[in-house]
Amino acid sequence: MTGSDLFFGLVVLFLIGAASSVVLNKKDRICSYISFISAAIASLLGIIFSFSVILGNNFVFNVSGTFLNFGFFVDKLSAFFILIISITAFAVSIYSTGYVKEYFGKKNIGYLCFLYNIFILSMVLVVSANNALMFLIVWEMMSIISYFLVVYEHEKPETRKAGFIYIVMTHIGTGFILLSFLILASGSASFSFETFRAGVLTMPPLLRDAAFLFALIGFGTKAGIVPLHIWLPYAHPEAPSNVSALMSGVMIKTAIYMLIRVSFDFLGASVLWWGVLLLIIASASALLGVMYALMEHDIKRLLAFHSVENIGIILIGVSVSMIFMSTGHPELAAFGLIAALYHTMNHAIFKSLLFMGAGSLIFSTHTKNIEEMGGLLKKMPWTGMFFLIGSIAISALPPLNGFVSEWLTFHAQLLSINLSDNITKIIVLSSGAALALTSALAAACFVKAFGISFLALPRSEHARNASEAPGSMLFGMGILSLLCIALGVLSFYFLPVLDSIASPLSGASVLPKVAFDLSLAALSPQAGSISTIWIFLLLFVFVPVPFLLSLALGGRTKARTYETWGCGQPVCTARNEYTATGFSKPIRMWGSGIYRPHREIQTSYAGSPFFKERFTFDTQIEPIFEKYFYEPITRLAFFVSRILKVIQTGSIHIYLLYIFITLVIALIYVGVGG
Amino acid sequence: MNPVAIAIFQMLVIIALAPLLSGIMKKVKAFFQIRKGASIFQPYYDIAKLLKKDSVVSENASWIFHAAPVISFVAILAAGMLIPIYISDMPFGFAGDLIAIVYLLALARFFTALASLDTGSSFGGMGGSREMFVASMVEPAMMLSIFAIALNVGSTNLDVISQTVSSRGFSAFSPYHLLAFVALFIIAIAETGRIPVDNPATHLELTMIHEAMILEYSGKQLALVELGAMMRNLLVFSLLANIFFPWGIASTASVAGIAAALVAFVIKIAVLGAAMAVVETSTAKWRLFRLPDLLSISLMLSFLALVSFIIVKGG
Structure with missing residues (x-):
């Protein structure tokens, strides 16, 4: 099969999946199987296709006519993102065959399956578009279809609110993207991406700055950088979990793709302050993302805030790479980009895995609040195992994949010692402290998320009656869990491939300076090396040591099961357990400057003030971005609209008058000027 | 000598010396408190006694509770393979650098904290929550001091670091080297759970961190947890010893x-242990919410180490 067979094959299969769900709309079971399986096969084709491009030649397809001029261009960077989309979509599609059973008889399955297929297709087309107009069309398609998926459970008012916030934010983003493209197109007088590169060279620096800034705001909105992130914690939790896995895992990555495309490929990453600005925004996103995640008890909102965090980590790699590019260190830039791309891949995998895990939890417990879960590891052993693997990976603990990409990011930051400007050096190195704090807080957050939801006693009736998710859902999660392990332990195998993706963008390969054999080395073996496979083997080999030690020194002993010690009191119920709110309390106190927490305690007494009858406790944090950034803007928008309302009388005569006046002014203009 | 033999010997040294360090520190503390104190070999007897005892396991516990001591022990031991103890050219030195050591120790902590939540006791949750909080506060300072050391020496791998520092002799004592040492010493207090951060000798619910996390462990499992904690202490001290004072370390096998x-x-870890015991006896335990102040002192020191290095050497 050639590249174009594979590419159009996957397009057609997604369309078949979509069409069959329309035809079989009334038959829930068959409809879901056919459309999700065709999506899974299409994703397999996508995996093969992307490998054929990454290891072979670029794929080009052009249609040009007098009016219509569009095309697909898949280079290694696009193929890498198609690979991410396809791997995730494959696992999620299998998971979905089980997950949608929740909706059988209650919701329109055909509608969901139709949107699901078109959604994945639109993401694939976004990363392969080769023309600004075509790109904007598929980008809008992706945004609008994801909006429809977010509001799938539209009978709930909070879902409609989330959908509204999402669609407003995504269109503000698209507006800025349009501005950026118009500037880029003005340099070349064409909307084709190929001419953008040449056009930029003759462009005044100020316009280039503007193009970068507009692209940063536009794509940053989709990616979820602070302060444009506010839609993520609303939209991702409200969508069905299989869709949130795709949205959080891969959709926001298409924005990363375009940000890399615009700043490296089109604009050549030639200005130092672009990188520094992005680095500061990225560090802030990483840190604030994880800090807000720690305060969440809604498992899906928690994961959505972690997406903000991880987008920050990815962009730290991208921005460090841009700093190297602009100061003439192309091979170091390739190293930074490798770190960023690897984290993009890893985040797609463990975040989709965690969202699927969250979906299983909701599927069995019918709640999103982790305070109402607990004890689920015994009821859902496999879901628990997969969620634990995802938690270890996202907390960047060795030997899993998250550790490798964060390690590469730390070393990319260390390499800034090669820069000539001391202030830039200090900024980049200090961002290492922000990244370290971020990953430590992420570990704290996942101890909370896993510990409160899976360990100890069930905290509610729902959790007591939970049972394991169906096999198809476990299978989908299992694939990604294995990938988390493989991408960590065998990372040395994937990194040279990433270099072949990054080096065309930076203009130099990092391979001559780095040994990617059994150990990873950051720029010459002197600068630091890890070998995740050896760490894995060491961990594995040492497992018998504690057993042998205790057997040799202590002999055989027995273990007795008894109730947990409760300070001598005969109480041991779920109400005595530590809560998620309690667990994150030290961090809430430490970060009170940002969180601005306030609490309300109401006590009612039974007669005497010594006997408390009821005690209610409520604690909340202040959403500072919504309150101090978006609320004033919204108020301003309402104020302006109220003023403009004066001309909107609703009377057709007045509107005719407007048209007449406009016509007169236009005629005068033409008469005087022309 | 055979590299495998060196590695196995290093593992045995870590396991065997860990209780000794703990015993020495307790003895020094007893001296300053004008007590006679237990023998420096007492921790060995304690571990041996615990290993012979039956254990009681909470009925709420899942497999995490049973796996956590083993995983923590193994992760700490794996980190020990990456740290120079008596030879700078460790057989597995290439397998991980300082950053990997930090994250392996974090893996051990992650599972201990999970186990603390597993029994459903509020003490456990309290300990786990505080432990993760302190660990989060430690991390940025730790990373900046690692950066300062790595830039000074040109590598994050400990074999290279200890070789380079020992070959430099007394000229290694630059201001940034000393600043990084003080920063890392404060971090070591937090990492090993010593006063003023945590009190290893307490069982008072208001103050305990590590002890609260492991409250439900008994018998064999407790022995593994305790030994693991002692090994972690030893490793943190040997990091301090062999990054900053690697003299006497063997360069060939x-x-x-x-x-x-x-x-x-x-001798080196005994001196460092005694120094830590002096710090412990001369300060009072700090409130939990004052700890970020202490650790920001460490953060500032490592930042100064970094900046002074860049100003003096970089450019």
């Missing part, structure tokens, strides 16, 4: 060299 290096190592 000869029996005489290793024997001399072992003696030097025991």
Whole structure:
């Protein structure tokens, strides 16, 4: 099969999946199987296709006519993102065959399956578009279809609110993207991406700055950088979990793709302050993302805030790479980009895995609040195992994949010692402290998320009656869990491939300076090396040591099961357990400057003030971005609209008058000027 | 000597010396408190006694509770393979650098904290929550001091670091090296759970962190947890010793060299342990919410180490 067979094959299969769900709309079971399986096969084709491009030649397809001029261009960077989309979509599609059973008889399955297929297709087309107009069309398609998926459970008012916030934010983003493209197109007088590169060279620096800034705001909105992130914690939790896995895992990555495309490929990453600005925004996103995640008890909102965090980590790699590019260190830039791309891949995998895990939890417990879960590891052993693997990976603990990409990011930051400007050096190195704090807080957050939801006693009736998710859902999660392990332990195998993706963008390969054999080395073996496979083997080999030690020194002993010690009191119920709110309390106190927490305690007494009858406790944090950034803007928008309302009388005569006046002014203009 | 033999010997040294360090520190503390104190070998007897005892396991516990001591123990041991103890050219030195060591220790902590939540006791949750909080506060300072050391030496791998520092002799004592040492010493207090951060000798619910996390463990499992904590102490001290004062460490694998290096190592960690015991007896435990102040002092020191290095050497 050639590249174009594979590419159009996957397009057609997604369309078949979509069409069959329309035809079989009334038959829930068959409809879901056919459309999700065709999506899974299409994703397999996508995996093969992307490998054929990454290891072979670029794929080009052009249609040009007098009016219509569009095309697909898949280079290694696009193929890498198609690979991410396809791997995730494959696992999620299998998971979905089980997950949608929740909706059988209650919701329109055909509608969901139709949107699901078109959604994945639109993401694939976004990363392969080769023309600004075509790109904007598929980008809008992706945004609008994801909006429809977010509001799938539209009978709930909070879902409609989330959908509204999402669609407003995504269109503000698209507006800025349009501005950026118009500037880029003005340099070349064409909307084709190929001419953008040449056009930029003759462009005044100020316009280039503007193009970068507009692209940063536009794509940053989709990616979820602070302060444009506010839609993520609303939209991702409200969508069905299989869709949130795709949205959080891969959709926001298409924005990363375009940000890399615009700043490296089109604009050549030639200005130092672009990188520094992005680095500061990225560090802030990483840190604030994880800090807000720690305060969440809604498992899906928690994961959505972690997406903000991880987008920050990815962009730290991208921005460090841009700093190297602009100061003439192309091979170091390739190293930074490798770190960023690897984290993009890893985040797609463990975040989709965690969202699927969250979906299983909701599927069995019918709640999103982790305070109402607990004890689920015994009821859902496999879901628990997969969620634990995802938690270890996202907390960047060795030997899993998250550790490798964060390690590469730390070393990319260390390499800034090669820069000539001391202030830039200090900024980049200090961002290492922000990244370290971020990953430590992420570990704290996942101890909370896993510990409160899976360990100890069930905290509610729902959790007591939970049972394991169906096999198809476990299978989908299992694939990604294995990938988390493989991408960590065998990372040395994937990194040279990433270099072949990054080096065309930076203009130099990092391979001559780095040994990617059994150990990873950051720029010459002197600068630091890890070998995740050896760490894995060491961990594995040492497992018998504690057993042998205790057997040799202590002999055989027995273990007795008894109730947990409760300070001598005969109480041991779920109400005595530590809560998620309690667990994150030290961090809430430490970060009170940002969180601005306030609490309300109401006590009612039974007669005497010594006997408390009821005690209610409520604690909340202040959403500072919504309150101090978006609320004033919204108020301003309402104020302006109220003023403009004066001309909107609703009377057709007045509107005719407007048209007449406009016509007169236009005629005068033409008469005087022309 | 055979590299595998060196690695196995290093593992045995870590396991065997860990209780000794704990015993020495307790003895020094007893001296300053004008007590006689237990023998420095007491921790060995304690571990041996616990290993012979049956354990009681909470009925709420899942497999995490049973796996956590083993995983923590194994992760700490794996980190020990990456740290120079008596030889600077460790057989597995290439397998991980300082950053990997930090994250392996974090893996151990992650599972201990999970186990603390597993029994449903509020003490456990309290300990786990505080432990993760302190660990989060430690991390940025730790990373900046690692950066300062790595830039000074040109590598994050400990074999290279200890070789370079020992070859530099007294000229290694630059201001940024000393600043990084003080920063890392404060971090070591937090990492090993010593006063003023945590009190290893307490069982008062208002103050305990590590002890609260492991409250439900008993018998064999407790022995593994305790030994793991002692090994973590030893590793943190040997990091301090062999990053900043790697003198006497063997650079080639000869029996005489290793024997001399072992003696030097025991002296170094005994001195550092005594210094830590002095800090412990001369300060009071701080409130939990004052700890970020202490750790921001460490953060500032490592930042100064970094900046002074860049200003003096970089550019």
